[in-house]
Amino acid sequence: MASESQLKPEQFRLERLLRLIAALINSPRFLSIAELQTQVGITKNKYSAGYPADFASARRAFHRDMNELKALGIPVISGKINELEKDTWGYLIRKQDYALPEMDFESDELAALHQACTAVRFHGISGAEALWKLGGQVGEATPTELATVPIDPCLAELFRAVTEQRVLRFNYSGQLRSVEPWTLAFEQGHWYLMGYDHTRRDKRTFRVDRIEEPSQNQAATKATPKVELGYPGGFELTADIPGWSPIQPWKLGDQPEVTAHLWVTSTHAPTASRRLGQTPDAYNHDGSVIFEVPVRNPVAFRSVVLEFLDQAEILRPKELRDDMVWWLQEIAK
């Protein structure tokens, strides 16, 4: 073996961290810091890895190591060791918490995932680190990035709640909600959470960035996170749960549904089709089209129609047409 004195401090640290993880994974029971000090090894001098001989220093070094493990997402659990005369705190990694399930990717699949996560990045999340776990970065990164998706600090927790069917509790519009989360969606530059709201007893869609901090009353009792997760499998997914549908404010309202006939010029027909999420219901000879749009929120409908300025016109019903005329006359005054 080559002389260890050539190693850099971060390499000694790496050695200590690897030994620590090996000891924690291999143990069938919680290990105290003193036991870990022995099992990882004690430094003889600054040219060797391990914990300091002095226990107080070793404990500080151990807690610094735990921060590194936490930063990498290594699941260390802790608990009391009762075998000793007085209770001592101990640490352990359970193999089933640690290991990635078997997936066995082909290299073209890894290359495609590599391309995907270099094209679409999630702000602050390293796609490379995720790929290492699947077997490394294969092939070329995509030469041009397509998008950086903004993320909210609680987004990963929300995703966990969706995938593990955990009931969520959070504050929204000044009210504490208890929600069975079904879908997390990114649309028009924002994140949304859709699910069943126990508090309102109905399906609801929440803007993730409008989830509120816990109120002072709630926070006073304990350190409350912004979103609280229940147990995995806390609710059942039934077959009648609706899939995600794009945010269409004109369909979300308390008024009885009316069908609006909207005329759009030929130049704007393709854009209107995507904006409204439906294909035209009639085509005119000049290329202009007519959409039959279900409307439950007339104000939101007026707003989307005005995106097209003079390239669209509400044909009927009369109330919606008259409302538009009244609105525009007020502005034109």
Add this chain to the structure above:
Amino acid sequence: MSRLSARDRLGRMLELVPWVMSQGAAEIGEISQRFDYPQDELREDLTKVLFVVGLYPFTPDQLINVIGLDTEECLTDADEDQVAITNADYFSRPLRLTSAQALSLIGAAKALLMESDTDGPLSRGLKKLAAGLDISPNEDLEINLGDAPPEWLQPLRLAIQQHKKTQITYYSFGRGQITERIIQPQQIFSERGNLYVSAYCETAEGIRVFLIDRIRAVQVLDERFAPLTQTNPPSAFQPRLEDPRAVIHLAPQASWVLEKYPIEHRETLPNNKIAITMRISETSRLERLLLQLGAQAELHSVEPPLQIQIAQSAATRVLSRYL
């Protein structure tokens, strides 16, 4: 790359060890590339660090075996750059993905997946990933980077990769006309829920940003262009020097405008209204905003001043459809 910290090394080491073990043996150059680990550092960390990692009491039978490279043991009939790792069962599986990592991988794959591509490598990779993580990729997550016809995205990405000039038919809302342009596409990007392509426009002789939703036809030409070295990340709202500045007074309930449009300056007025300053690169954008807001917005001033009362004239123009 800057100097690798202990955490950088640990994160890589915990994932490359399982991969090398699953392969039997691997070539150091490939490990270095897959795990973004500079080869010299990797060689040293394998032969001098991992080599002495093991379980208490660190007798040889308890240490991880690193075979090959310049360790004492050599792989039989393999070249010196091959390495194998044994006696490390506890490191034989990679670490599980964090929720954030799972979200980013599934999200990126979903965002790029074309509906037609059911059997391509991305689709297969996503399926394996979802099955392994016990996630339903269709129900749990939805990613929409912007309304855009998928049939334009593919040729535009191709043109960007191969530096090919491209002819587009584009509908300009501001001018209300359809134009044919030759562009040198630079980058596709998503901003505030829309997909854009930035390009050098040969017709306009300058860098322009096109909303992909308003492209009506794309034809990739054979002629190549010399790629530009782009310094600034593209933005759909890049104001030009000559663009007027508008000051708008918004009622408090119209504050959604603040997140939908880039604002240069904002200020809350004594009457609780919000005064915003924004650059107007397209008059139609301002018209739309003022018509949507009605009495909730008041166009306070425009610098340099416009000749017309913009909200009134736009309202009159739209009204002429109805009356």
